[in-house]
Amino acid sequence: MTTPDQSSPHDEFKRGIKECAPMLVGMLPWALILGVQGGQKGMSWLEMLLMTAMNFAGGSEFAAVNLWQNPLPVALIAAVTFMINSRHILMGAALAPYLNGLPLKKVLPALFFMTDESWAMGLADAQKRKALGLPAFSLPYYAGNCMVIYIVWISFAAVGAAVGPMFGDVAAWGFGMAFPAVFLVLLRGMWKGFAAARPWLVSLAVAVTVYLTADGAWYVPAGALSGLAAAYWWGKPK
Incomplete structure (x- = not known):
């Protein structure tokens, strides 16, 4: 095999x-x-x-x-x-x-x-x-x-x-x-579990908020950058 x-x-x-x-x-x-x-x-x-x-x-x-x-x-x-x-x-x-x-x-x-x-x-x-x-x-x-x-x-x-x-x-x-x-x-x-998914949820929440409150495609970079920031924050050594 x-x-x-x-x-x-x-x-x-x-x-x-x-x-x-x-x-x-x-x-x-x-x-x-x-x-x-x-x-x-x-x-x-x-x-x-x-x-x-x-x-x-x-x-x-x-x-x-x-x-x-x-x-x-x-x-x-x-x-x-x-x-x-x-x-x-x-x-x-x-x-x-x-x-x-x-x-x-x-x-x-x-x-x-x-x-x-x-x-x-x-x-x-x-x-x-x-x-x-x-x-x-x-x-x-x-x-x-x-x-x-x-x-x-x-x-x-x-x-x-x-x-x-x-x-x-x-x-x-x-x-x-x-x-x-x-x-x-x-x-x-x-x-990989809820803890690992927290940046996804932050990205989703920010993207939805920007989509509902701002014209254009700003929700895309807003969601991406907020998710990246959340991943960095929760990924920092304690």
Whole structure:
């Protein structure tokens, strides 16, 4: 029998694909919704394909589609995209200790293809491997995650944009619950008890408060920074 430390890069890559596959049930309809909304705003399938391929981050893509109009508010879209994607700075910082020792030519693609889902799965896998005394970060496993998520997301978003004008209000279909369900599953897999989850709860409370009291996407950096501050506070040596 092959043990985890004897797994080949090919086996690890396939493991990443296999473990990521159930998540696609939630991602696929969400990608279609993004594409359909873009198509209804006048985006072509090629524009949607290029946007999702170069700015691989679902939340900011939805924001960009909502702001899409003629003339195109480029500066506003860029600012909102940066604001929403600022959470990736913190995600990258959390993943950075596990990327030590990798050459820059591998680290940069790993960070480019990092999404909420691939980050959560890669980090959870690294923590499990570390607990088993194995090399913490499995780049082939992470690459399998990223490849599946990337191809499915940009492909179905492009398909959605191509057929978008044929549909009405897709938000009324109820597919919007699919993505939150995916995140709940990811959080469940990272659950280590209430004490460890306190920064999550602080982040949630602050994000909800800012969302209800301020316009724009300020709730994203507010929730991220408050969660980071809470984690630092409770993580200080006593």
